[in-house]
Amino acid sequence: MAAPTGIQSPSRARIAERTLRTDRWWLAPLVTFIGLTAWVAYATARVFQQDHYWVAEFHYLTPFYSPCVSVACTPEAAHFGTILPDHALIPYAAFSLPFLLLFRLTCYYYRRAYYRSFWLSPPACAVAEPHRKYTGETRLPLILQNFHRYTFYLALVITLINTWDAILAFNGEDGFGIGLGNIILVGNVIMLWCYTLSCHSCRHITGGRLRSFSRHPIRYRWWTFVSKLNTRHMQFAWITLGTLALTDFYIWMLASGTWSDLRFL
C-alpha cells in the first residue's frame, strides 16, 4: 500500500476520521445525484421515443425535437429542412441535442454538481475524497472543459431556434391563438435565455475580460446585467431542467391525446 496522502499525511494532525462534520453533508450530493439521473433517464427515453413531439393543431413542438431535421419528422414540424436519415438511434434533433448536452456538461455549475455528486471529488466540503490521484482539469478528457465558450455560442443559436418555435406556436391550424401550451413554451424559452445568458463564459465575453470598465461603458453595462443573472446560474440550471421536462411532458400528453390543451384565445 502506498504512503498515505491527504489528511492522513504523516505531517498533519493525526485524526482518523474522514470528516468530523456532524451535519447531513451527504444530503446535497445525494439529491443532486438523484435529480440529474432522473432527468437524464427521462430525456433519453423521450428522445428515442421518436413520437408524440408535435401538436399539429396548435403547432407546438417540444424542445427535445427542435430543430426536427430527420427525414422521419412530420413535415410541418421540420422548420429547417430534413437532412438526417431515419434510424432508431439517431435523434430527430441530432443537430442540437448533442451540443446542448455539451453546453450543460461543460457548464461551470454542472461541473461542480457532477464532480461532487457523481465523482465525489470532493463529496462535500472538508470531506475527504476517495481518489488517490487527482489532476483536475489539466488532462484529457477534462481539459476539454475549456471549450465551454464554443458550446455557449452554439447554445445561443439553439435558444434562438427554441424562441422561433415558441413564436410559431402562436399560429396554429386555425390561426392566432393562445393556450396553456403557449405559456409553457414561452416560460421555458425565457428561462432558457436566463440560463444561457447567465453563463460564466458569456460574462467573460461581454465584459469580464476587460481591465478597465470606465473605458468601455456599454460593455460594462452588459457585464453588469450578465453578472446579475450569473449569480443565479445554478438556480437557472435547475429551473430549466424543470421547464424543459415540463414542456416536453405537456406536449407529449397533448400529442398522444391524453390531455387537451387549455385554450384562452
Next chain:
Amino acid sequence: MTDPSSIERHTFDVVVVGAGGAGLRAAIAAHDAGAKVALVCKSLLGKAHTVMAEGGIAAAMGNVWSEDNWKVHFRDTMRGGKMLNHWRMAQLHAQEAPERVHELEEWGALFDRTPDGLISQRDFGGHRYARLAHVGDRTGLELIRTLQQRAVALGISVFMECTITKLFSDGERVSGAFGYWRESGRFIVFEAPSVVLATGGIGKSYKVTSNSWEYTGDGHALALAAGADLVNMEFVQFHPTGMVWPPSVKGILVTESVRGDGGVLRNSEGRRFMFDYIPEFFKAETADTEEEADRWYNDKTNNRRPPELLPRDEVARAINAEVKAGRGTPHGGVYLDIASRHPAEYIKRRLPSMYHQFKELADVDITAEPMEVGPTCHYVMGGVAVDPDTGESDVPGLYAAGEVAGGMHGSNRLGGNSLSDLLVFGRRAGLNAAYAAARKRERASVSDDDVRAAAEHALAPFSSTGDENPYSVQHDLQEVMHSLVGIIRTAEEMQQALDKLTELRKRTARMSVEGHRQYNPGWHLALDLHNMLLVSECIARAALERTESRGGHTRDDYPATDDTWGTINLLCRLDGDSVNVRQVPLPSMPDELRALFDEK
C-alpha cells in the same frame, strides 16, 4: 539550551521589530536604501494590529476639498493634540502624507475614487476637510496588504512568530537583539548596528480595549531597558465608540467613519447630547444646532462641523459622563445611530465591515437599529522620544516609528493620523537606520555573556516553582489599569494603582508555566507581562505627575487645562529597576508655523 554557541545567529544591517504598517514601511525604506533588512514579528506576516484600522489615511491631497493643504492638516493635528505635539513631527507628517498615499497606490492599493478618478477622501473627527483616503471601512487591511506584498516582492527576510525580548548594546550603540521563535521556543540572536522598533502600543494592559493580544508594550519596554526615554506616556486615547455588548466583544472598535458618514450619538432619552459638551477651545468651529450640523455634510463652507466629530478625547469623555449620569443604554453605552440617517444600501456600501461585524457578533442590523457603543482603550500617544527627522532615540542606532514612537500626536491623536504616521515616520526611520548602518564601519557584535543572560531570563518561568498563573496576573493588571488609571483619573487612585503594580511585579517573580517551550502561550504571556507592567508603571507615574487635564489625560482632581503644563513634556526613563519621571520643556515651534494658529 542557554549555551550561546548553540543559538541561531543572523547578521543584518537593519533589524525591524514589528511588521505592522510602520515596520513594513521601515523595512521597505531600509531595503530601498541598500540595507540588508530583517523584519521580525510576533504574529504571522500581515496579521498586525494595523488591519484593525478602519477609517482611512489622513493626507491633505485636496482631492475633495481643494482648499485643503498641509498647513491646514498641520493645524488640525496640533489643535487635536492640544498643542503638545512635537511641531516638527506634525509638520513632516502633514507635508509628506500625500506622497506616501500615492506611493501605496503605485504599489497596488485600490482606494475608493472620486467622480473624476482621484483617490476619494472622507470626513473624520478633528479634520477640517474631508481628508481620509480610504477603502470602505477596511483601510488598514489595504495598507498592510499593500506593504506586505511589496516587502515580499522585494525579497525582504521575514521572521514570523518570533518575539524579541532584549536589545543588545556594545556600550555606545545598539548592536543587536535577542528573541525566541514562538513555534519551537528556540532562541535567536540578531547582530545589527540599527534596530527599528515598530511594535505598536500598550492596550492589552487595559480591560476594555480595541487592541489585540500583541499590544503588550514590547517596544516601549525594550527602549526603556536600552536606556531610551519615553515621552507623553500619560496620554492614552480611549476611542469613544467601541462595542459594549455582547461581553465577549466588549471593546472591539466601531469606526469613526460611522460618524464621519453622518452617524449621530444619542443617549437613552434620545437626545443628541454632544451639543452639551462643546468645549470653549472648539466653539468657533463647531455647530451648535442640529440643523447646522446636518447641513455641514454637504456644505462645509457655510456651516460648522457637527459636535459628534470633535476630537476623540472630547467625545469619549462626553459618553463617559452621559453613562455616569444614568442616561446610558441597558448595556452601559450610548446609541450610535446611522440607520435613521441613511438608506440601508448606502450604509452597506460605505461601512461593509461594520455591518458584518455587528451582524455576526452582536446580531444587530445597523441599517435598521442603532448600535450601542462606549469608550475603549485604543491608542497610546506616548512612546519612545525620537528625533523628528530621523526617528532615532537617545540611544544611537535605536529607532522607533508608529505607535511606539511618541511626540507626534501630543496629548490626543486625530483619527486617520495614525496610518499616515506609520507611513511617514516608518519610511524615515527605515531610511535613516539604513544610512546609519552604512556609515558604521565595524560589524556589530554581541557578547556571549549577554546572550546567555538573555536566554536565562527568558527561561526563568519554567524553573520557577511559584504558584502564580500568568493569566490571572494579566487579568488583575487589566483590572487595575482600567479602574484606577483609566479614562478619568485622580491622584489617590493612581497612587493605589502604583502600589498594586508593585504587588503585581512581586507576583510575576512567582509565576510558573506548565508544559514545554513549543508554542506555549502561557510562557509567552509570562514574558510579555514584564513589559506590560513596566509600561503601565510609566503611564501611572506620568499621569500622577501631570496635574491638569489635557487630551487623553483627564484628572478629576485637576479638571482644567493649565497653560503652564502646555509647554512641558514628561519623560520616563528606567533607573535601575524603577521608573523616573522628569519634566522637560516642549520644543518651541518657529514663528511662521505659529502664525498659522492666528489665522481663522
Next chain:
Amino acid sequence: MGYDLNMKVWRGDATGGELVPYTVPVEEGEVVLDALHRIQATQSGDLAVRWNCKAGKCGSCSAEINGKPRLTCMTRLSTFERGETVTVTPMRTFPIIRDLVTDVSYNFKVAETIPAFAPEKRRDDGTYRMQQEDVERGQEFRKCIECFLCQDVCHVIRDHEENKQAFSGPRFFLRYAELEMHPLDTNDHRKLAQERAGIGLCNITKCCTEVCPEGIKITDNAIIPVKERVVDRSFDPVTWLGRKIFRRDQLPESQTPTLPQD
C-alpha cells in the same frame, strides 16, 4: 445566562494527539475562541491557539469546528444546540505544530511566487486616474484576510499532498484575478496562472467560496474569470488568431519575482 459547554479539543503535535474533552463555563454571546481562552486561563495554560484581533479582521484563529473550516472568533456559541459537543481541531491541510496551531508556511511560500504589481507611469500631476467601477472588482479580492480557510478546505491540496508543489490555491487565484483586473497593471499573468499557479487543477467545486468568512465569491468572481482568461490565451483559436492579426492583447508576460537572497 451562563452554562457549561462540552468541548473536545484536539491536542498534540506531529508525533500524535487526541481529542481531549473539556467542560467550560461560558456566557451568552460568546464565541468558540472565548471558550478556548477560558480553557487556557483556567485548565490548560499551554493550549496552543493562534489568534490576534478577535474581531474577524486578521484571519489568525482559523480551525475546524465540528469538521467545518471556520474562524473561531466568528463562530458564536449560540449556533450550537445546548448540550451539543463542540469539537475543535486544527486545520487538516497544513502540517501540525501543536494543538490548534498549524504550519501555514506553504501559503507564504506561494505568496513569494506571485508576480509583483507593475503599474503604468503616473500622470504628470503625480496621480493615477481610475473610476470606482474600475477598482470595485479588485477591492472584493483585497477584502481577503488571509485566514487560509479556502486553502484548508480545497480538496486539491487537502486530499493530495503532492499537489502542493504545482498548485497555488484559491487565496492566490484571488491575487492573479486582482492583477489581471487591475486597470493600471501592465503585464499578462495568464501563463503563470496556468503553469505556475496550476489553475487547471481547480475543478470549481466551490468549497473555497462556501467557507470564506469575508463572503468573497472566490469561484465565480476570481477563479472562473481567470480560467476564462487562460482559455483566451491557450485554448481559443479565434482569440489567438485575433491577437496575431490585429496585434491586440499584447502585454508582456509577468515573471515570478527573483529573490535577491537566493
